[in-house]
Amino acid sequence: MPDTRKPNPARRNERSRQAILAAARELISEMGYARVSIEAIAARAGVGKQTIYRWWPSQGAVIFDSFLDLSRDAEGQGVALPDTGDIEADLKLVMRATVAEFADPRFEAPIRALNAEIINDPELAAQYREKLAGPVDDAKKTRLRSAQQAGQLAADADLDLVLEVLYAPLYQRWLHRSGPLTAEYADALVEVTLKAFRP
Amino acid sequence: MPDTRKPNPARRNERSRQAILAAARELISEMGYARVSIEAIAARAGVGKQTIYRWWPSQGAVIFDSFLDLSRDAEGQGVALPDTGDIEADLKLVMRATVAEFADPRFEAPIRALNAEIINDPELAAQYREKLAGPVDDAKKTRLRSAQQAGQLAADADLDLVLEVLYAPLYQRWLHRSGPLTAEYADALVEVTLKAFRP
């Protein structure tokens, strides 16, 4: 009979939690996702394996949390996009930033790891949409709605679809390494998208 | 001294090759990609492990080949798209077929497995572009060029970009399970793409 008792979060050791998430990020960057084991994370974090198993159901969940942790630091909670009134300029700025982020070697391995994990784990995918993609997408949609009111975007445009047309090509090109990710490419995607959803 | 001699492909046992690829596909469908091992494939195929290691460098390569095998059966060699003269109708037909394929449970697990593998393995990604995506994309681009000549598409449109705008949103939505994949969605993508690249 496995132990089904739930641990008491109030007594959780925050130092251990941070050490585990940091170790996970470091190891993924250093050796690539496929070679990272729970044992290695525990050893690097100076933590017992059980402390990982106690709080996370799977390795994917640890990866996810380590990534969540990273984003929280980066963003704070104000995830608002710039709004200069010029939707094209604003989107290009944001898209170019995304391109730059993908080129940063510190982000490369963990983001790839997370995406690989998401593909095969629906549970994780749901969490990803809710905790990571969701808030960011909401901020983007807020900016798009502003553009709609300014008449720069069709009033009846499906904003989820707009975001997909804008971002999915970029993500796919990066994940599949099927072409160069340049500022020009980012600009082209913005222009194409705006043309597609022009009023 | 390890055995560095290369095996002689002429003497390869075709029955074993087929059994291995079939076993790989079956196991991925049955138990999910993460739980499939070389041992299990060998056992299911009634084959020694060495016979797998002799001909494939990694598990990802086996998965890839099993998938390649599958596509070859499906497509034959004539990977030409319909050309009725109406690019919108033709693309909608093809996109709806893709949506249907993604809904087929026999394809679901293996395609996901392949995509997950590609994300973390540049070598495999290159093979994927060359052997699988490449031919299909070429066929699609042939159809798009025909549309350009018919004045249905901007003559200076970057066809790789067109394909990305057309397909990436669909793939991403499926991989991330971030929304329903319907015929209407397929149609919408075609319409949006054609508007974006209208002459």
Added chain:
Amino acid sequence: MPDTRKPNPARRNERSRQAILAAARELISEMGYARVSIEAIAARAGVGKQTIYRWWPSQGAVIFDSFLDLSRDAEGQGVALPDTGDIEADLKLVMRATVAEFADPRFEAPIRALNAEIINDPELAAQYREKLAGPVDDAKKTRLRSAQQAGQLAADADLDLVLEVLYAPLYQRWLHRSGPLTAEYADALVEVTLKAFRP
């Protein structure tokens, strides 16, 4: 800095002590010695693990105490052997009682556990001789001295040796399961021993 303070026995919770010893006995009988853990004893006794570690240095010590506790109940403090004047009859009575005790399933597992523990733990062996075997052996030697005075036993017989010749074969046969333990066997041992140490 570890806590090196000694606990104050005066404040010890007798209810917990009894619960621990009882739980130890029960678990050994139920699951066999090898499978009994401190965790299980603590859980069964409804006691914190620390309460066990505070008062006993090792699992062997708990087993020992649980056994000591059991014997104390059984014997009271009057550990005197019968003295009818007939040493052979008296010894046979006692030996047959020992045989019967060994056949009692409630005693089987704990006594075996204790003996296994004693073999590898000199500290525990010393305690065993002092607290458990000692008093019983003293009582037996008192009876043997009475037999010496009655001329039924050689006056210069080494009483420790007499006890060993009398009991060791019985214990060994039981521990090694190398033969049946019957009343006849008990009788034979008494007869052989008396013959060996006849005046």
Added chain:
Amino acid sequence: MPDTRKPNPARRNERSRQAILAAARELISEMGYARVSIEAIAARAGVGKQTIYRWWPSQGAVIFDSFLDLSRDAEGQGVALPDTGDIEADLKLVMRATVAEFADPRFEAPIRALNAEIINDPELAAQYREKLAGPVDDAKKTRLRSAQQAGQLAADADLDLVLEVLYAPLYQRWLHRSGPLTAEYADALVEVTLKAFRP
């Protein structure tokens, strides 16, 4: 589903087998039985853990085999006792040798380990009687029968009982550390036993 396939003994690696048994003996002598783990044996032997689990069902079985291996070396196959015609002299010789063996630190820990294991494992106890104690006892009984024919021992003496009276006190005193093991003690046991079973 555990793997129930039986390994093929014909393909067993004798070098590994020897290394495991030697490592087990060494570790028991060095750190005491209680502290020896399968992991440590595998590491010391330069062997995978699975190679141990493949061929032995339990740690006790490894210990037992390592001991069996040791005895085989020591005895060769001729386990015959000396027969000078003087049973008392011959037995004293053998008993003194046993006492000396118990004092040899190379034997101390493994023999204790084996005895502790035997107490709680009936399966192992049976093997012990058959493979280790049995042949030795047979040799001893052969010598005792010779003494019976020479009229030095009661013709109707139960030889198993004779052996128990002779050896059990010695074993028990050693296992329980309840007294010194000297040549004099060995002699005394022989004298007592012969007196007990005198014709």
Added chain:
DNA sequence: TGGTAAACGAGACGGTACGTCACGTCTTAGA
């Protein structure tokens, strides 16, 4: 057509990591 070298099935091997269990220490809350 019979000999021989390869590929084959089988599976044992030295390993790594798994996920679980229990250890003995520690911290917290409550009586």
Added chain:
DNA sequence: TCTAAGACGTGACGTACCGTCTCGTTTACCA
């Protein structure tokens, strides 16, 4: 202050697979 509760770092458990390495046993070429 002792206690029940239980999280912690540690490390062994027994299992699953890894990729390599023999073992015989088919196969298929070639002499």
